[in-house]
Amino acid sequence: ETGVTQSPTHLIKTRGQQVTLRCSSQSGHNTVSWYQQALGQGPQFIFQYYREEENGRGNFPPRFSGLQFPNYSSELNVNALELDDSALYLCASSYGLNTEAFFGQGTRLTVV
Amino acid sequence: RKEVEQDPGPFNVPEGATVAFNCTYSNSASQSFFWYRQDCRKEPKLLMSVYSSGNEDGRFTAQLNRASQYISLLIRDSKLSDSATYLCVVIFSGDYKLSFGAGTTVTVRA
Numbered sequence: 001e002t003g004v005t006q007s008p009t010h011l012i013k014t015r016g017q018q019v020t021l022r023c024s025s026q027s028g029h030n031t032v033s034w035y036q037q038a039l040g041q042g043p044q045f046i047f048q049y050y051r052e053e054e055n056g057r058g059n060f061p062p063r064f065s066g067l068q069f070p071n072y073s074s075e076l077n078v079n080a081l082e083l084d085d086s087a088l089y090l091c092a093s094s095y096g097l098n099t100e101a102f103f104g105q106g107t108r109l110t111v112v
Numbered sequence: 113r114k115e116v117e118q119d120p121g122p123f124n125v126p127e128g129a130t131v132a133f134n135c136t137y138s139n140s141a142s143q144s145f146f147w148y149r150q151d152c153r154k155e156p157k158l159l160m161s162v163y164s165s166g167n168e169d170g171r172f173t174a175q176l177n178r179a180s181q182y183i184s185l186l187i188r189d190s191k192l193s194d195s196a197t198y199l200c201v202v203i204f205s206g207d208y209k210l211s212f213g214a215g216t217t218v219t220v221r222a
Binding site for chain 1: 116143144146153154155156157158161201205207208209210211212213214215
């Protein structure tokens with residue numbers, strides 16, 4: 001076990017709704033990154049938080065937002081859900097930058 | 113062109129066989145390299161980091177060729193439990209995210 005936990009594990013939402021996904025990082029880790037993985041593809045980087053500051057963002061629209069809390073846990077918020085947002089959302093934690101990251105079990109989001 | 117490219121496979125091999133596959137990356141200024149393993153509908157799990165001199169972890173051997181911009185993974189004495197998708201991951205210089213390939217599927221049959 002990596003010690004990275006995500007909630008919920010599964011979620012079904014309707015197009016246009018909003019969703020919040022949560023991630024608790026591994027003890028001692030100060031960096032959290034979020035990834036979206038569509039079926040048959042590798043994970044795509046959404047954004048990264050380092051010590052509560054956004055440290056980089058991938059090619060995702062502004063309706064994808066997030067934050068990191070003082071205990072280094074993190075949230076991913078998605079507004080105005082679209083059908084194409086259906087995917088596995090993965091949270092990865094690491095200590096610092098440029099190091100290996102450890103993933104939570106993911107949240108499988110289905111938008112109908 | 114994608115930043116990290118992998119042969120998707122599938123590689124279908126019998127137990128005990130050796131299987132090897134590569135991953136190419138687009139940016140020569142790349143900093144860190146990893147192989148992750150992902151089982152169906154599960155999260156990626158770190159298999160091993162890849163070092164410039166090459167490295168082994170049990171039956172797994174990883175190599176890095178900076179001149180040709182590729183990394184490789186070799187699995188010896190394949191086990192049924194090695195069946196998975198293997199994800200090549202690169203951290204490019206000046207960038208802090210993990211850049212993933214789409215994965216190589218390996219199926220080990222009895």
